[in-house]
């Protein structure tokens with residue numbers, strides 16, 4: 302690191318700039334955001350600079366720099382876009398004791414100006430020591446997009462509340478309060494104006510003061526397949542009372558919106574900038590929040606106990622002697638079978654139903670294919686899109702009828718729900734043609750009820766004669 306980043310206090314101090322063209326303008330736009338006194342030396346300065354001078358935002362001296370002009374200045378910018386003039390003015394400024402920057406000349410500069418993301422009082426400075434200005438700009442653009450414009454006002458309001466928040470014990474309790482504000486209550490209420498944020502801060506503080514006495518708890522909640530109407534009353538209550546909600550990627554937006562307004566929402570399945578969170582990280586996150594006294598809702602799609610890696614999380618929580626409970630949810634097989642108007646079990650057809658996963662941690666999952674290949678068997682296959690060809694191959698190898706109905710339900714219970722009815726032999730091709738991008742559940746041995754009636758040519762294993770149940 303040849304350049305050490307610091308934030309220099311310039312309030313009330315002098316910053317001097319020599320130059321009146323484009324380079325000067327670009328720097329002045331930045332400098333005018335500060336509370337420094339700015340002096341510009343330029344003959345024939347650009348109209349914007351003259352206007353700023355008239356508005357009293359800076360002092361314009363319409364001549365070239367002379368010795369003594371940069372006395373007491375904290376910083377000096379040589380921005381004449383002329384090597385000889387820049388060398389002359391920067392020598393003067395150096396002699397006057399100012400730190401010197403020659404615009405677009407790293408070699409002769411004592412400091413460089415970073416790319417800045419401005420959410421005053423929150424400022425992010427990005428530097429590449431001149432190595433890759435393109436990279437600095439790309440990082441800036443990325444951050445500009447990711448940091449809400451409200452960050453500045455939130456920090457300003459937060460600052461006024463620091464004294465009140467001192468009522469919380471120093472350390473984790475206080476940190477948790479501020480984290481809840483900046484990542485939960487604050488961003489959620491800022492749209493409604495400053496007064497709403499003040500109120501949210503009061504509520505949050507009362508909540509946190511209360512929390513000291515209350516032990517943390519973890520609800521492992523099944524969120525169902527996506528339709529908020531398919532949440533249980535218990536799940537809704539848990540969301541309503543949650544301090545922290547840690548959710549998977551598959552949880553739909555309308556369900557997330559039911560969480561308490563002040564709750565911190567954590568997406569544990571995020572795939573954006575880096576890889577999704579590891580199971581160990583998720584376990585640690587749940588434990589961390591519960592230990593600080595929070596009511597944690599660990600929200601999982603469908604039913605938390607079905608292909609949800611629930612046991613690992615329960616083990617982590619139990620090991621810390623944190624109390625927990627499971628709130629059952631509607632698993633996607635239930636929602637998908639409802640979508641096709643069938644039942645999962647049926648007298649004379651199948652007295653058992655298997656819930657399978659298409660792949661596990663080791664790759665494609667193996668199952669008792671011989672048993673599944675028998676007529677009348679029904680299986681609900683989770684995570685089965687990628688493994689469709691493998692499953693088809695295994696079943697046919699074990700003697701399954703190639704006409705066995707297979708139905709894929711994508712986005713069960715959501716507005717984008719789609720049903721693909723096919724047969725075992727046509728499954729991979731049909732899936733490829735359907736180009737499904739949402740979560741999908743595959744039924745082996747079940748056709749949609751309409752198709753079962755409309756396709757008498759296919760011998761579905763549905764004994765119509767004995768339907769009384």
Ligand code: SAH
Pocket residue numbers: 526527551601602603604605606607608609631632633634637682683684685710711712713714715740741742743
């Ligand atoms: N615990 C969840 C399953 C988690 S595994 C449950 O009980 O449903 C993730 C798989 O669930 C997905 O790959 C998909 O096969 C299935 N799934 C989840 N939501 C779904 C939905 N709305 N429609 C169809 N399948 C879904």
